[in-house]
Amino acid sequence: MLHHTLKISLVAAACGLAFATTANAEEVTTERHQAEITTVAEGLNFPWGLAFLPNGDALITEKSGTLRRVGTDGVISTPISGVPEVVYKSQGGLLDVALDPNFAENEYVYLSYSEADPAGGPGNSTAVARGKLVGNNLQEVEVIFRGAPKYESGAHFGSRLVFSPEGYLFVTLGDRYSAMDDAQTLDNHHGKVVRIWPDGSVPEDNPFVGQDDALPEIWSYGHRNVQGAAIHPDTGKLWTVEHGPKGGDEINIPEAGANYGWPVATYGVDYDGSIISDKTHVEGTVQPHYYWVPSIATSNMIFYTGSEFPAWQGDLLVGALKGSQVARLDLEGDRVMHEETLFAEAISGRIRDIEQGPDGAIYVITDDRNGQFIRISNADD
Amino acid sequence: MLHHTLKISLVAAACGLAFATTANAEEVTTERHQAEITTVAEGLNFPWGLAFLPNGDALITEKSGTLRRVGTDGVISTPISGVPEVVYKSQGGLLDVALDPNFAENEYVYLSYSEADPAGGPGNSTAVARGKLVGNNLQEVEVIFRGAPKYESGAHFGSRLVFSPEGYLFVTLGDRYSAMDDAQTLDNHHGKVVRIWPDGSVPEDNPFVGQDDALPEIWSYGHRNVQGAAIHPDTGKLWTVEHGPKGGDEINIPEAGANYGWPVATYGVDYDGSIISDKTHVEGTVQPHYYWVPSIATSNMIFYTGSEFPAWQGDLLVGALKGSQVARLDLEGDRVMHEETLFAEAISGRIRDIEQGPDGAIYVITDDRNGQFIRISNADD
Incomplete structure (x- = not known):
């Protein structure tokens, strides 16, 4: 049921850059809407995170360590200066980008990334830095969070950055794969969701504050690799989505101090088919x-x-690396009533981030050497 | 991932009948279990309803109007006598069968079926009769419910019979297709779930008792064609499943007096693609x-x-006519966490009823001229 309305428009070489802007649009029939899928820009190098500035421009990270601004016209800027140095290795690099809820006043932009050990060791961990975006420069950059311990791995860094209505910053983390058992202990940040204030300080009412052998930033634990997070617009609660191993991708609504089971309870098995845990239900x-x-x-x-x-208002839209799909979960309250697979045939590429634009359209970026920045808009008759 | 372990065994011609019993087994890999699918009996003529007797024998209705007993050995009996006359036309005929919760004492068996107008008019409606099963005879048969009005149609009779823990009998009904608008008014039984006592009397606390222009048997309304029902083992609440038109099959947890929206609110369209309602959400x-x-x-x-x-304990298993599938809904409390499609490749035929046997195995019957009675058992290593 795809209507191909291919329109190739002018390729503009802007600002002396090699990047191209394109506008080929494809119309897709879904259960409730006709949607038009337009490639706004391409040539991004493994883009990972996407955030919109008040003027409608997008900030997009590239995993190799660059942050760029992409205009509504598809023009991609030169790298923004001041971005911290990242460990660009396997799944590691420059990851998410988020704007401060008071960005209009304070100009703060937050970045998550894999950071080398400042002491010179072989390990790395997910860190979060913020800086003020002035023109194309990130200024007064400070690291507000460092995952502990530094660990030698190129896998499972998380990480997504979201602000709650109260102004807390949630940072979602990964279990670093070979350190998966750490997800069940509280003396480390592996497999955790953490909650901090935007300046990196720890909220006094975090669930493990004052508990011996527990890191005070921890909000919830027993996670695997949490790469998605959003705040429910009505309840204000954090929802997260994490990669399972082979099977067992999970949506959770992380409550303070709760244990989400990984790796002692899971609906998945390891990539080679071996059993990580034969249990789906574990007490506690x-x-x-x-x-x-x-x-x-x-x-x-x-x-x-x-x-x-x-x-689609109130629906949860989940981007996926497999099948170029967005899973639309029709919610009634918190309850999933229905799942629809969107765009699987119309988008080619792993969907690495999904955001709602200031214009109400849906935007995704694809995880590719020639990564695309795609706009999904309404094409109802 | 199908393992074919086809075993053809002896075909027994029993009791002078032409029906054959077979035992060909196929092993199927599912997410959580290996399952073995065995055809216990075949040669049933459009079987519709299935219920197990205390000794493990099955009672199976055939739409044309016969009720038979099928032994655990697959032997199919001659028709049980005393079954009411049915209107065997399109979707109409002998439909569900259920045992009284006190069957061991009172021997009552309940049957739902499409009944002609006793006054001789051209209409029909779903009725429920009960009788005492003595040997292969249904005795002291009495009609305990007659859907109103009688209406000339071969479509959408419902109907499933389930007893609540308190001893109420729920009868699920259809909207009779061309009478769909009746589902929104209370002066008829079209598109309703009704609640009666086993003798047909009306519970005094039914939601519309004493309300002018409302039939007192009505429990909930705004349904389309409810052909599935079950009582939640923990909450004791009624759950139903109904056919949507093209799209929009629904699970509901019908509350007393509530309106489930058909045909003013639906997620489906008519079979020809035309719009029945463009609304999925309607106040009330x-x-x-x-x-x-x-x-x-x-x-x-x-x-x-x-x-x-x-x-699979606690899961909801939903039989389907399309795709020969059972949808397994993994529940946490009432919430659906996950859907798995079971048996789509291993069973050929529209699954018309699904029941749990006294042995804990799962049994289905297929809606076909050569209908099968199938056992699904555990084949884990």
């Missing part, structure tokens, strides 16, 4: 809110609230 | 608990509670 751990078997390889997710797609 | 109507687009053409469902498949 919380069941997922929703899960996928087989995995769709979840990346980020949003609660859609725009006017562009009225029938 | 309840959203489905879970829904399918596209339709899987739901038939009956069970909450699985047996020891045969430990990892």
Whole structure:
């Protein structure tokens, strides 16, 4: 049921850059809407994180360590200066980007990334830095969070950055793969969601503050590799989505201090088919809110609230690396009533981030050497 | 991932009947269990309803109007006498069969069926009769419910019969297709779930008792064609599953007096693609608990509670006419966490009823001229 309305428009070489802007649009029939998929820009090098500036421009990270601004016209800027040095290795590099809720006043931009050991050791961990975005420069950059311990691995860094309505900053982390057992202990940041203030200080009411052998930043634990997070628009609660191993991608609604089971309870098996745990239910751990078997390889997710797609308002849209899909979960309250697979045939590429634009359209970036920045807009009659 | 372990065994011609019993088994890999699918009996003529007797024999209705006993050895009996006359036309005929919760004492068997107008008019409606099963005879047969009005149609009779823990009998009904608008008014039984006592009397606390222009048997309304029902083993609440049109099969948890929206609110369109309602949300109507687009053409469902498949305990298993599938919904409390499609490649035929046997195995019947009675058992290593 795909209508191909291919329109190739002018390729503009702007600002002396080699990047091209394109506008080929494809129309897709979904259950509730016709959607038009337009490539706004391409030539991004493994883009990972996407955030919109108040003027409609996008900030996009590239995993290799560059942060760029992409205009609504598709023009991609030169790298923004001042970005911290990253460990660009396997899944590591420059990861998410988020704007301060008071960006208009304070100009703070937050970046998550894999950071080398400042002491010179072989390990690395996910860190979060912030700086003030002035023109194309990030200024007064400071590291506000450093995952502990530094660990030698190129895998499972998380990480997504979201602000709660109260102004807390949630940082979602990974278990570093070979350190998966650490997800069950509280003396490290592996497999945790952490909650900090935007300046990096620890909220006094965090669940493990004052507990011996527990890191005070921890909000919830027993996670595997949490690469998606969003705040529910009505309840204000954090929702996360994490990669399972082979099977067992999970949506959770992390509560303070709760244990989400990894790796002692899981609906998945290891990539080679071997059993990590034969248990899906373990006393003291919380069941997922929703899960996928087989995995769709979840990346980020949003609660859609725009006017562009009225029938999708309140739905959870989950980007996936597998099948070039967005899973639309139709929610009634917190309950999933229905899942629709969107765009699987119309987008080619692993969907690495999904965001709602200031215009109400949906934007995704694809995880590729020639990564695309794609706009999804309404094409109803 | 199908292992074919085809074993053809002796075909027994028993009791002078032409029906054959077979035992060909196929092993299927699912997410949590290996399952073995065995054809216990075949040669049933459009079987519709299935219920197990205390000794493990099955009672199976055939739509044309016969009720038979099928032994655990696959031997199919001659027709049980005393079954009411049915209107065998399109979707109409002898439909569900259920045992009284006190069957061991009172021997009551309940049958739902499409009944002609006793006054001789051209209409018909779903009725429920009960009788005492003595040997192969149904005795003291009495009609305990007659859907109103009688209406000339061969479509959408419902109907499933389930007893609540308190001893109420729920009868699920259809909207008679061309009378769909009646589902929104209370002066008829079209598109309703009704609640009666086993003798047909009306419970005094039914939601519309004493209300002018409302039939007192009505429990909930705004349904389309409810062909599946089960009582949640923990909460004791009624759950139903109904066919949508093209899209929009729904699971509901019908509350007393509530309106489930059909046909003013639906996630489906008419079979020819035309719009029945462009609304999914209408004030005063309840959203489905879970829904399918596209339709899987739901038939009956069970909450699985047996020891045969430990990892499926508490799950909702929904039979479907399309794709020969059973949808396994993994529940946490009432919430659907995950859906798995079971047996789609291993069973050929529309699954018309699904029940849990006294042995904990799962049994289905297929809607076919040569209908099968199939046992699904555990084949884990």
